[in-house]
Amino acid sequence: MARVRPAVLLSTVIAWGLAVVWALPFIGLVMVSLRPYSEVLIKGWWSIGGAHFTLENFKDAWSNPMYSVERGYINSLIVTIPSTIAPILIAALAAYAFSRFSFPLKNYLFITLLVIMSMPQQMSVIPLFFMLKELHLLDRLAGLILVHSSWGLAWITFFLKNFFDSLPREMEEAARVDGAGELQIFLRIVLPASLPALASVAAIQFTWVWSDFFYALMFLISPENYVVTLQVGTMKGQYHLDWGLLSAGSIFAMLVPLLLYAGLQKYYVRGMIGWTAKG
């Protein structure tokens, strides 16, 4: 029998302990969402003996006209997809310029970027509110897309600039000698070679926008415009709180980012192996 060193055993036990503590609220959430609320209320979600499992909560959460998650999903997708793609495209161009070219005021512009990044969202909300109102984009998904996209620009530019700085210049020089112009180099060499970085940025920005509650709460007013995070909020009735329903709604809301991460994780690994050329 292989002997296990006490230090290894101890650290394994601690790691598992932490993992369980970490996952416990989520496990609770899943249990509550899968069982009739009355049963959870009486027995507690942790008692598994004689438990009944049902998808009622999910069905109700998805399609109840009062707080349909379906509607919220559609709105969330309408907001999140452009708010992920648009800033990445624009920021990639800006980041490439910051990384490779010299132009007047470059350093000041970059510092401005850092300052914007360090600003809390709450500070910008009132000016943004009036701005959107002036533009007649208040209570419109387009307005929220605009806000999220611009908010994403700063950190994505910063992130991608750092990544572009780390790409070997010779790769672009080889393309230049091979006859590629600036735009071709960017589109056919730099962007594809940056796919792992772009995937990380996309995952983070997507999750951020999808999970946003604050901006959505401030800038969306009519319930038919609610994104899924706001929709889940409305499930909490004024006098009655159905935890089963709320749990199902929450799981719906976090499902998309979770799936995205699961899907992209494989991709990161593949990207890292296939991309890095040995020198």
Next chain:
Amino acid sequence: MAVVELRNIVKRFGRVTAVDGVSLRIGDGEFYILLGPSGCGKTTTLRIIAGLEYPDEGKVLIDGVDVTNTEPKDRDVAMVFQNYALYPHMTVYDNIAFPLMIRRKKLGLTRSEIRERVMEVAKMLRIEDLLSRKPGQLSGGQQQRVALARALVRRPKVWLMDEPLSNLDALLRGSRRS
């Protein structure tokens, strides 16, 4: 092929003078080798001929035309980089085909003609089995042969090779010479 002429080329990086008054003339079809200790300016000289660096003094002429300030893409020069500079996201095949694909219209090549030329150099350098791999899955010597193939697939005026054989095994070197 063409005549390459350097006239009194000087290149400085801050305090370091990387190339100090180099003049040379390489005849049409001539095979010319720059030899020197590490750091003496071989790479810098090649980069100046390719147009990746601009000299502080002096002139570069290709076929009698002053190209000192011409962009690399307009010089019709192919180059093998000392560290290969392969495109990491493309397969070996796409790496080799890239210089032809990027100027397919200008060169008047069809896809099948490009394929033929890629296969030809791949066979010559014995990398025809590696064509569907990515550069990250190759050994150093294999990467170097891909870099060589990417230059040889072209028909440029000038081929610049920065230590193109350092990693190739003797066997292959023999077959390259013959």
